[in-house]
Amino acid sequence: MNLMGSEPLHLDASGEWAGLWWLPEDPGCRVPGVLRYEPGCGLTLSLIGAFEDRVTTTPAPGVLMVHEGRRTWEVIHGAADQREISLLGCFPVDGRRTFGARVKTPDKQSVAATTALIGAHVGSEDEAAFSTTEVSVEDLGHWAASSVFEGFLGTSGGRPDGNGTLSVKPVEVQSVEVDGTEFVLAHRYTLPFFDQRRGGTVGRMRDTAYIRITRREASSLRDAMNHARLIQDLIALATHRAAGMIWLRLKLAPDDAVSESGGLRPERNVDVLYSPSVVGKHDAKAAAHHRAFFTCEALPFEEIIPRWCDMHERLQSATNMVLGLRYAPARYVENNLLTAVGAAEVLHRGFDIDEPPIPSEVFQPMREAILAQVPEEHRERIRGFLRNDPTLRDRLYALAARPDQEALSMLVPDVDRWARRTTRARNDLAHEGRTRHHKPEELIAIVEVTTAVVILNLLNELGLPAERQREVVRDHPQLRATARNARDWLSTSGADS
Missing domain, CATH: 2.40.10 (Thrombin, subunit H)
Structure with missing residues (x-):
């Protein structure tokens, strides 16, 4: 701060x-x-x-050869x-x-x-030259649920009386350490400033929330980019929309922390310019409060950061796939179908809850007996088909059983039909190249519901309370629409089997 x-x-x-x-x-x-x-x-x-x-060589003194390429x-x-x-x-x-x-x-x-x-000369993106990373992304201030501003509006008889104040008051620092790395939720702010104009006076103050990340040892640009992505993905999940990067600033680690005069050397700012997946618009309007899945009010900063660091590493593939649907335009339902269902499969594997459908002591002798009946020239091929793994439908059922069941039932009223139709759609597309048994509206519903189930599992894994999970499904506009599509297209009462 x-x-x-x-x-x-x-x-x-x-x-x-x-x-x-x-x-x-x-x-x-x-x-x-x-x-x-x-x-x-x-x-x-x-x-x-x-x-x-030009790509050149000097095969002999005074001889310059120019090759193709640049x-x-x-x-x-x-x-x-x-x-x-x-x-x-x-x-x-x-x-x-x-x-x-x-x-x-x-x-x-x-x-x-x-x-x-x-602000710095470095030899490569892997050079450990920086002490601190500071990250600002869109809607971070809304997610932080804290501000240095305080406002008061005077009333008389229950009606505004024209009195009021707007003041700056530093907020308590929120910080947490994860595996030797400190994460701090900080604020940059201005004191009140009065801009005298010919037609009036404008009073202004500005508060910017950002995350400051400090490792015990010096870090590189690559480390800073990874930390920026960590925060960007967290806010994208929390707000259910693409989170643009607003700025990324590093602090140069001095060779000697003490100056010649005996005082501490000031840290030098190094600003990073690059092309992130989405460039943040710092003056655009923030996301509406009811469109955020959670803020630091529901999950305190000191709790969410350690959980998210663990999840982001352990479930990164699934997280990337489902967040990718927020960043990429949803133009082709077939592509979105494979992404959403793939995210569900990868997420289930990441939970490490795979249990063989057939006990291993039963399956192994059965497998060997089957292979004994196969001609030797085809045995290796058949061996690859005889696997004792959960099916896609098994994985979908397992994911549906993990979040709060009241929230899940509001989102997916007919889990059995959703699991069956989703499996059929993915298999038809993957094995036949088309989904002739599904109408486009049903495919859209499958994508939306499967994505929502993955997100609900991620929120549950983060520790979002059951009551908040229900509020998200009940109040979020997009999830309300998803629940309606599930009733219309993925329930026995809403569509033909």
């Missing part, structure tokens, strides 16, 4: 840095140029001059606007050379970069 100092570089804002640029292995050869960042286009370095982008650069260093800059994942996209030109002019070259670190 701190007063706002230098504002982080927002990923939804354009930026430009004019300076000198060089390759780390040749710092004496510096090329002037301008780095530009555009939210929709990424990072482009326009050079007046050029780095050698060079790329892992890192380009720069100095612009009184700050060090590192560009990572660089490759040439355009260039103009002046060999043999009538008038000699500087070469030009355009270089694209995957990531820019504004």
